[in-house]
Every structure is written in C-alpha cells, then in structure tokens.
Amino acid sequence: MTDPVYRTIxxxxxxxxxxxxxxxxxxxxxxxYDVVETTLNTAAVDETARLRADRGDSVMELIxxxxxxxxxxxxxxxxxxxxxxxxxxxxxxxxxxRLRIVLSSGYVAVDELDGxxxxxxxxxxRLLNSDALRDALKQREADCVLCVSEGVYQGVVRHGPLGxxxxxxxxxxVGTKEGxxxxxxxxxxxxxxxxxxAAPGSDAPAPQPGAVHINGDQYGQAGGTLxxxxxxxxxxxARDERR
Numbered sequence: 001m002t003d004p005v006y007r008t009i010x011x012x013x014x015x016x017x018x019x020x021x022x023x024x025x026x027x028x029x030x031x032x033y034d035v036v037e038t039t040l041n042t043a044a045v046d047e048t049a050r051l052r053a054d055r056g057d058s059v060m061e062l063i064x065x066x067x068x069x070x071x072x073x074x075x076x077x078x079x080x081x082x083x084x085x086x087x088x089x090x091x092x093x094x095x096x097x098r099l100r101i102v103l104s105s106g107y108v109a110v111d112e113l114d115g116x117x118x119x120x121x122x123x124x125x126r127l128l129n130s131d132a133l134r135d136a137l138k139q140r141e142a143d144c145v146l147c148v149s150e151g152v153y154q155g156v157v158r159h160g161p162l163g164x165x166x167x168x169x170x171x172x173x174v175g176t177k178e179g180x181x182x183x184x185x186x187x188x189x190x191x192x193x194x195x196x197x198a199a200p201g202s203d204a205p206a207p208q209p210g211a212v213h214i215n216g217d218q219y220g221q222a223g224g225t226l227x228x229x230x231x232x233x234x235x236x237x238a239r240d241e242r243r
Contacts, residue, residue, distance in 0.1 A: 001117065004107035007051075008063040008072065009124045012036055015098040015137055017057035025057075028097050031087055032059060035099070038083055043067070043075040053116060058128070060116070062108055069105075069152060070161035076101060076146050077164065077186065084143035100137055102128045104149035124149065127183050132172040136185050146186040147172075153184040 012035070014028055036059050040050065049064040063072070080101070088096045104127065106120020127133060127147050137145040148157055148169070158166045169184040 001111040002109050004109040004118060006065055006107055007105065008065060008067065008069060009102070009104040009106060009108070009121060010061040010063060010072070011058065011102040011104075011124055011128045012060075013058035013100045013128050015100065015134075024095055027095060029056075031097050032099075035080065035083055035087070035097075036061070039075055039080045042079045043071045045072070051110075053114075062116070065105075069103075069156045070164065072103060073148070073152070073156060074161070074163035076103060080146075081142060081144055088143055097143070098137060099144040100128055100133050101144055101146045102133070102149070103146065103152055105151055123181060126176055126181065127174060130172075130174040130183075132174055132183075133185065136187060136189075140187060142187070148184050148186075150182045150184070157184065 012032060014032060017025060017028065020028065040061070040063075045063055045067050049067055051062040053060040053062075080099075084097065084099065102124050104120070104124035106118060106123065108116050108118040108121050111117055127149065130147075133145060133147050136147075153166075153169065157164055157169060160166050169186050170189040172183055172185050172189075173180045174183060
C-alpha cells in the first residue's frame with residue numbers, strides 16, 4: 001500500500017441509477033464520463049494531476065493539491081449544471097441524468113488491489129449518500145446539487161473567491177456512527193417537504209436555521225464492497241439499490 005497523500009476528493013453519483021435498465025445505465029455512464037471530463041478540463045485539471053475510480057453509477061477523482069480548489073468550486077457551480085442542462089434537454093425525460101456531487105479533501109492511500117483507503121474518503125462517501133444531499137436534489141428542479149465538506153467551506157468557500165457566493169450555501173449535519181459531521185450544500189434549504197420545514201403545530205423542536213439532522217448512517221450504500229471502516233475495494237461488483 002502506498003503512503004497516504006493529501007488530495008482533493010471529488011465524487012459524482014447518478015440519482016436513481018439502479019432503477020434503469022442496462023441500456024439506460026450504459027447511456028448514463030457515457031454521459032457521466034463526458035460531464036466529468038468537461039468539468040475537469042474547464043477547471044484546468046490535467047490528466048496527470050488526477051486518479052480516477054469507476055464505481056458503475058459514480059465516479060471518484062483524487063486531484064493533486066496543486067490544482068486550485070476555488071477553480072473547481074466555481075466550475076462545479078457553473079459549467080457542470082449548464083452542461084447537464086444542455087444534455088438533458090436533448091434526451092427523453094426517462095433518460096434524464098441528475099447528479100449528487102461532493103467536493104472534499106483529505107489523506108488517501110492506494111493498496112495493491114487499487115483500492116482506496118482512508119477515513120477522509122469514508123467521510124466524503126458518507127456525505128455523498130446522506131439523506132441531506134439526496135433530499136436536496138429531490139426538492140429542486142436543477143440537474144445536480146453540490147455539497148462541500150466543512151474543510152472546503154471554511155478554507156475556500158466562506159472567503160468568497162471570484163464566482164463563488166458563500167451565502168448560497170447552507171449548513172447541514174449528517175449523522176454517522178462516529179457522531180455528527182458538518183457539511184455545506186449549495187442552494188436554498190427549507191423547501192416544502194424537506195427536513196428543515198417542520199409542519200405547523202408539530203411538537204418536534206424547531207431545527208437550527210439551515211441545519212438538517214439525520215438519524216442513521218448511510219455509510220457504504222453507494223456501491224462497491226466495504227472492508228472495515230476504512231477500505232473500499234472498487235473491484236467488487238455487489239451494489240445496494242438506490243432509493
């Protein structure tokens with residue numbers, strides 16, 4: 001196994017991939033690869049500065065820290081939604097692709113089976129599969145939703161680099177086996193039917209503004225085979241069905 005190295009972690013996941021037939025899944029994978037490639041090229045991420053793992057319904061990228069994170073955030077907020085919109089408007093509604101996207105960072109090692117190892121990667125995958133991010137995509141008409149880790153938000157987003165508005169992100173809290181973990185989702189919270197929007201007269205305590213509290217851990221639901229708390233074997237084919 002290689003020594004852990006610090007990398008920017010970028011994850012893309014297709015909504016409701018498991019409900020599609022084989023032909024649709026193959027088509028969606030081609031569209032996903034095109035979206036990922038265009039996004040990274042626009043952000044000036046050279047092929048030599050990244051490592052990819054294919055997980056069927058999702059793509060994971062480890063990006064060298066020499067690549068500016070502000071450029072990645074700006075591209076994910078502008079180029080990626082526009083690209084998805086242009087592709088979706090030319091295809092049937094049943095084949096429309098919508099994406100959950102997570103941008104995080106941390107230490108990751110690669111083992112002799114090309115599996116990626118690291119608690120920081122685990123953290124990013126948990127955000128990708130959290131109810132907070134799933135619900136955020138369901139509650140809007142946009143073709144994608146972006147979630148950034150607490151580290152990316154505090155280190156980059158909150159400072160408002162060119163093309164990025166921190167006030168457009170809202171804080172969410174995702175429950176895990178290790179306790180709550182904080183992240184930031186782009187877009188407005190409190191859409192009717194969302195966890196933030198309590199029903200009138202409800203006895204439940206009012207949530208903090210912009211916060212989503214989730215019970216249960218969605219860890220490992222994204223697909224692949226999980227070995228312990230810090231190991232993902234991307235050669236495994238066992239998958240969990242999407243909601």
